[in-house]
Amino acid sequence: MLRFGVLGAGRIGKMHAANLAAASTARLVAVADAIPEAAEAVAEATNAKAQSADEVIANPEVDAVLIASPTDTHADFIEQAVRAGKAVLCEKPVDLSSDRIAQCLEVVDAAGQPLMIAFNRRFDPNFAELKRRLDDGVVGDLETVTIVSRDPAPPSISYVERSGGLYRDMMIHDFDLARFFLGEEPVEVHAIGSVLVEPAIGEAGDVDTAMVMLRTASGKLCQISCSRRATYGYDQRVELHGAGGMLRAGNVLESTVEVATGTGFSFDPTLNFFIERYTDAYRLEIDAFVDAVESGKPPSPSGYDGLMAQRLADAASTARETGQPVRLD
């Protein structure tokens, strides 16, 4: 039974708090938020305490800190928590600057505390099963990875402006999945992008439609396609092609209902909201973190995974801006 403090009581923090309250392996002790009322509401619903972030991190009844506060606080909270001897589960990204991430990871290493980065998609039962099958050799040696990732609608411009751009904010999940499946580091990044959804995104210096190609040292190829719009719901697909065949994991529809009329057969849209789409993933992510901390195994995805995904996002941003591929070492 691992005892948690949660930093951040917004949409994601609240969801994590509920999962911790329900988990048989975890107990929620305390919640903090910059808006005290938000922390109190969550605390009341889950029978936990509302405290300040400093109090949560210092709380001797807290074994592990789950960080779901705004991005620009992540690295500082991680450092403060590991120095206080806490295990940390931190929402992605650690920081928008790879250098700051690298610096933070040194502090984590020095403290010797476990840190896991919440790349939730690795824990989605579909993608996790895909990885198991791949590792089981069901399709032999992997040759190509294809990832499609489309959000139902673009975020607000104010969000876009402080997001670090599509590659760092949205495609970073796909970079993490690419590394997860490729099993080796990409050494070459090609990127193209356009503003087709929302002109204001272009005015903010970002793109809303983007494609990337990656190549690993051994010659595996990967392509990623992202869009800030998809009328039919949240679209998240992975296709792996290997010497022995193909593996795919697709979307989850709202129901299994099928309608046949004069215009043909129709099915529901995909689940439209990421918290609903990844309900199981968020729950299983906590199980994996608790398991790692309690067993002493290194948590995965690690801080290093967070750093490497960020470096790919940096490379893709540069490649898109310069029109030239970026090589990585």
Place this chain on the structure above:
Amino acid sequence: MLRFGVLGAGRIGKMHAANLAAASTARLVAVADAIPEAAEAVAEATNAKAQSADEVIANPEVDAVLIASPTDTHADFIEQAVRAGKAVLCEKPVDLSSDRIAQCLEVVDAAGQPLMIAFNRRFDPNFAELKRRLDDGVVGDLETVTIVSRDPAPPSISYVERSGGLYRDMMIHDFDLARFFLGEEPVEVHAIGSVLVEPAIGEAGDVDTAMVMLRTASGKLCQISCSRRATYGYDQRVELHGAGGMLRAGNVLESTVEVATGTGFSFDPTLNFFIERYTDAYRLEIDAFVDAVESGKPPSPSGYDGLMAQRLADAASTARETGQPVRLD
């Protein structure tokens, strides 16, 4: 190279004539129809001769007669053709009266000529593959058969009036498929039916929506569901459940195109016209007939298969009318 004469140059006869002209194992020699112009048009398009039915049957260049004329001429033409030493491929049914069929089969037996009944669905690549998998033991011992059969729209009332009723006209295909898959004879027939599509069908003494349950001596169970209406196209499905699993063969859609929009994912209707849906079946049926005649193997489905399907249709008609199940020996 088997040489054919075709009796009947209507919709089905024309289609068979084109298939014979294209088949590498068959040659179309002559065509007859009660309307001479119809026969002539088909003959011209296929480089064959237009003759009277008597001439076709007597034609020494004709090895085999394909009968696609109106139902009430089938039994007579079969008898005339086998007496003239021809092999016969006859559209279903041989006759609306089981007694007349039995009598006709005696003539065929006496003549020693091969007779095949054109239950085309057995040759559909999907249903044929289903049977192969069943016989290969893919799902172990068969336990239940479920057949769904829906026409896009009801036929004309004048057709309904001389059709013998839904069980003899439409469900007879499903009775044949049921026997094909069950591999043993049903001994018990339960039937219910309603008039839900077209009141005039009820006024003609028939039903347009019908269900049947069959039981074989060894206890295998079968259910059949028919409707004279399906807005989404021709609907023809078979599901086999056995000790080791389930086998299904489904519909064929107009294309593989899929559309995803705000209302979800949609696919094309099923192929809407039986000649289009069973294009391959009609072609493969002729191959099977030619192969049987040339190799001397008994053709399948046989005249006996035609008789037994008719007897099930008779039993179902009675069961529906009396509200009591009918036992067969």
Place this chain on the structure above:
Amino acid sequence: MLRFGVLGAGRIGKMHAANLAAASTARLVAVADAIPEAAEAVAEATNAKAQSADEVIANPEVDAVLIASPTDTHADFIEQAVRAGKAVLCEKPVDLSSDRIAQCLEVVDAAGQPLMIAFNRRFDPNFAELKRRLDDGVVGDLETVTIVSRDPAPPSISYVERSGGLYRDMMIHDFDLARFFLGEEPVEVHAIGSVLVEPAIGEAGDVDTAMVMLRTASGKLCQISCSRRATYGYDQRVELHGAGGMLRAGNVLESTVEVATGTGFSFDPTLNFFIERYTDAYRLEIDAFVDAVESGKPPSPSGYDGLMAQRLADAASTARETGQPVRLD
């Protein structure tokens, strides 16, 4: 916030207790079981009290009693609870005897307390959505209902012996769904059945493979197919055909993973365990009960629904045994 007492801490009771503990609209107060240790374990995990059944029913802090004890205690507990002024949510069936159910419903009526029967499948998001679309007129007037229901494996013989038989134990769910979708009462029941899965089931006087046909007064037709075995998982499907098209709701697979190799494309089996398959249904069932009790609307499915499903099961049992259809008024 409705306060619950749960009777029964077995597999189903435990699951309901966890759902009550997690629900934002319900609070779990007390749990009883014939085996006190079972009640205590559940109470501890959910922060509730372990009490005797009598204590739970008498507990002034309990507003509603959820009955998940053995079938032969249901009717008595219902009567005791409504007399104590509690609302009741009772697992199906109320009793194996329709007469006993009718008698119990009179007590409920006299007490004026709400009673809901836990036909969980009506709350499955897929079947519930199917009903909504039907009611919205998406396929026009309903003509036929087809229900397939297969369990992964037969229960123990000792269970079979006290189950009331396949029609009362297993197909009762399908009878309830049939009534749910048909929207009117069946007046005619045809049934056939066989022992194909487990000879000992036949020795116990029951069948393990069964089909039923129903007809309503207005002529709607329904067919149900049940098997005590399905190697590919729990198989639960409903197909509705109407004047304007077809509606279907299918199975839920273990994941969306698809594998393509030389033998073709393959997908996961269906969810194999009913508690897993109907996770959402059990949760939504409690929401619906709480909503009915708090709003004063009559709960649905009602005690009457429980009685009518039982009467269909009785009729089907008789029809199968006598080989003759049973008419209902």
Place this chain on the structure above:
Amino acid sequence: MLRFGVLGAGRIGKMHAANLAAASTARLVAVADAIPEAAEAVAEATNAKAQSADEVIANPEVDAVLIASPTDTHADFIEQAVRAGKAVLCEKPVDLSSDRIAQCLEVVDAAGQPLMIAFNRRFDPNFAELKRRLDDGVVGDLETVTIVSRDPAPPSISYVERSGGLYRDMMIHDFDLARFFLGEEPVEVHAIGSVLVEPAIGEAGDVDTAMVMLRTASGKLCQISCSRRATYGYDQRVELHGAGGMLRAGNVLESTVEVATGTGFSFDPTLNFFIERYTDAYRLEIDAFVDAVESGKPPSPSGYDGLMAQRLADAASTARETGQPVRLD
């Protein structure tokens, strides 16, 4: 009724000859091949004449020449045929050199004869329907195109050596489809490739696994993925994403048979042979050519389409070799 001469009686020429013999709008007059016996066999089967290529082109009974001879003869035969006043339907590519194609197109222009390039996939009913829906605005303005193209197995090394490389030999079909769907010219080509299937392909200077990204002037993005291997059959998919949704056209499976067992649900592989996969496309391609010639409309895909696809293949080959994107004007 357009009268055809066919040059080339190999696998593709034979198939075209059979389609011409069966088409109601075309007549096959003469066939030529470098191996006279090959031409004679086809002529006999189709009731046509075997002639030399020169005789076919000079034959006054021939209105149109279908060129299915080896690639290095295409440009010369096109020039000879149009100078002889024939309409021409030529298998792709016109030539491996874009300059030679441009030169040949000048001769065609000067002769004023219609020339159609046989990019058969445009006529596949699935891809053609995809284009119709796109043009109908079903998904609004197009944003991205994703094409997957995998052959069941690599060709012989001797074929690879004279093929012009994967981009010119295999991906050229995908470049044509990309242009077909994008509706505007790509201005930027990024390419990566690897040797993962067959080392000898690498020794021949080619790749067997390749990805490309294209960008048009207006910012539409396209990605293409090719592999010389797919264990599950011929894999040909197109996905179009637009402001209003997504359109996809997928593979065609060998049958609709589905098997459910303890390991899950399985379906057939895709049609494994391109002539079988594109049966309808080859037939419809001839209909379109005949229609264009007889109506005087410019044939599509045109010689210019052939040239532009080749230029994209040239650009991709260069981009892959240099590691730098290629800009086109």
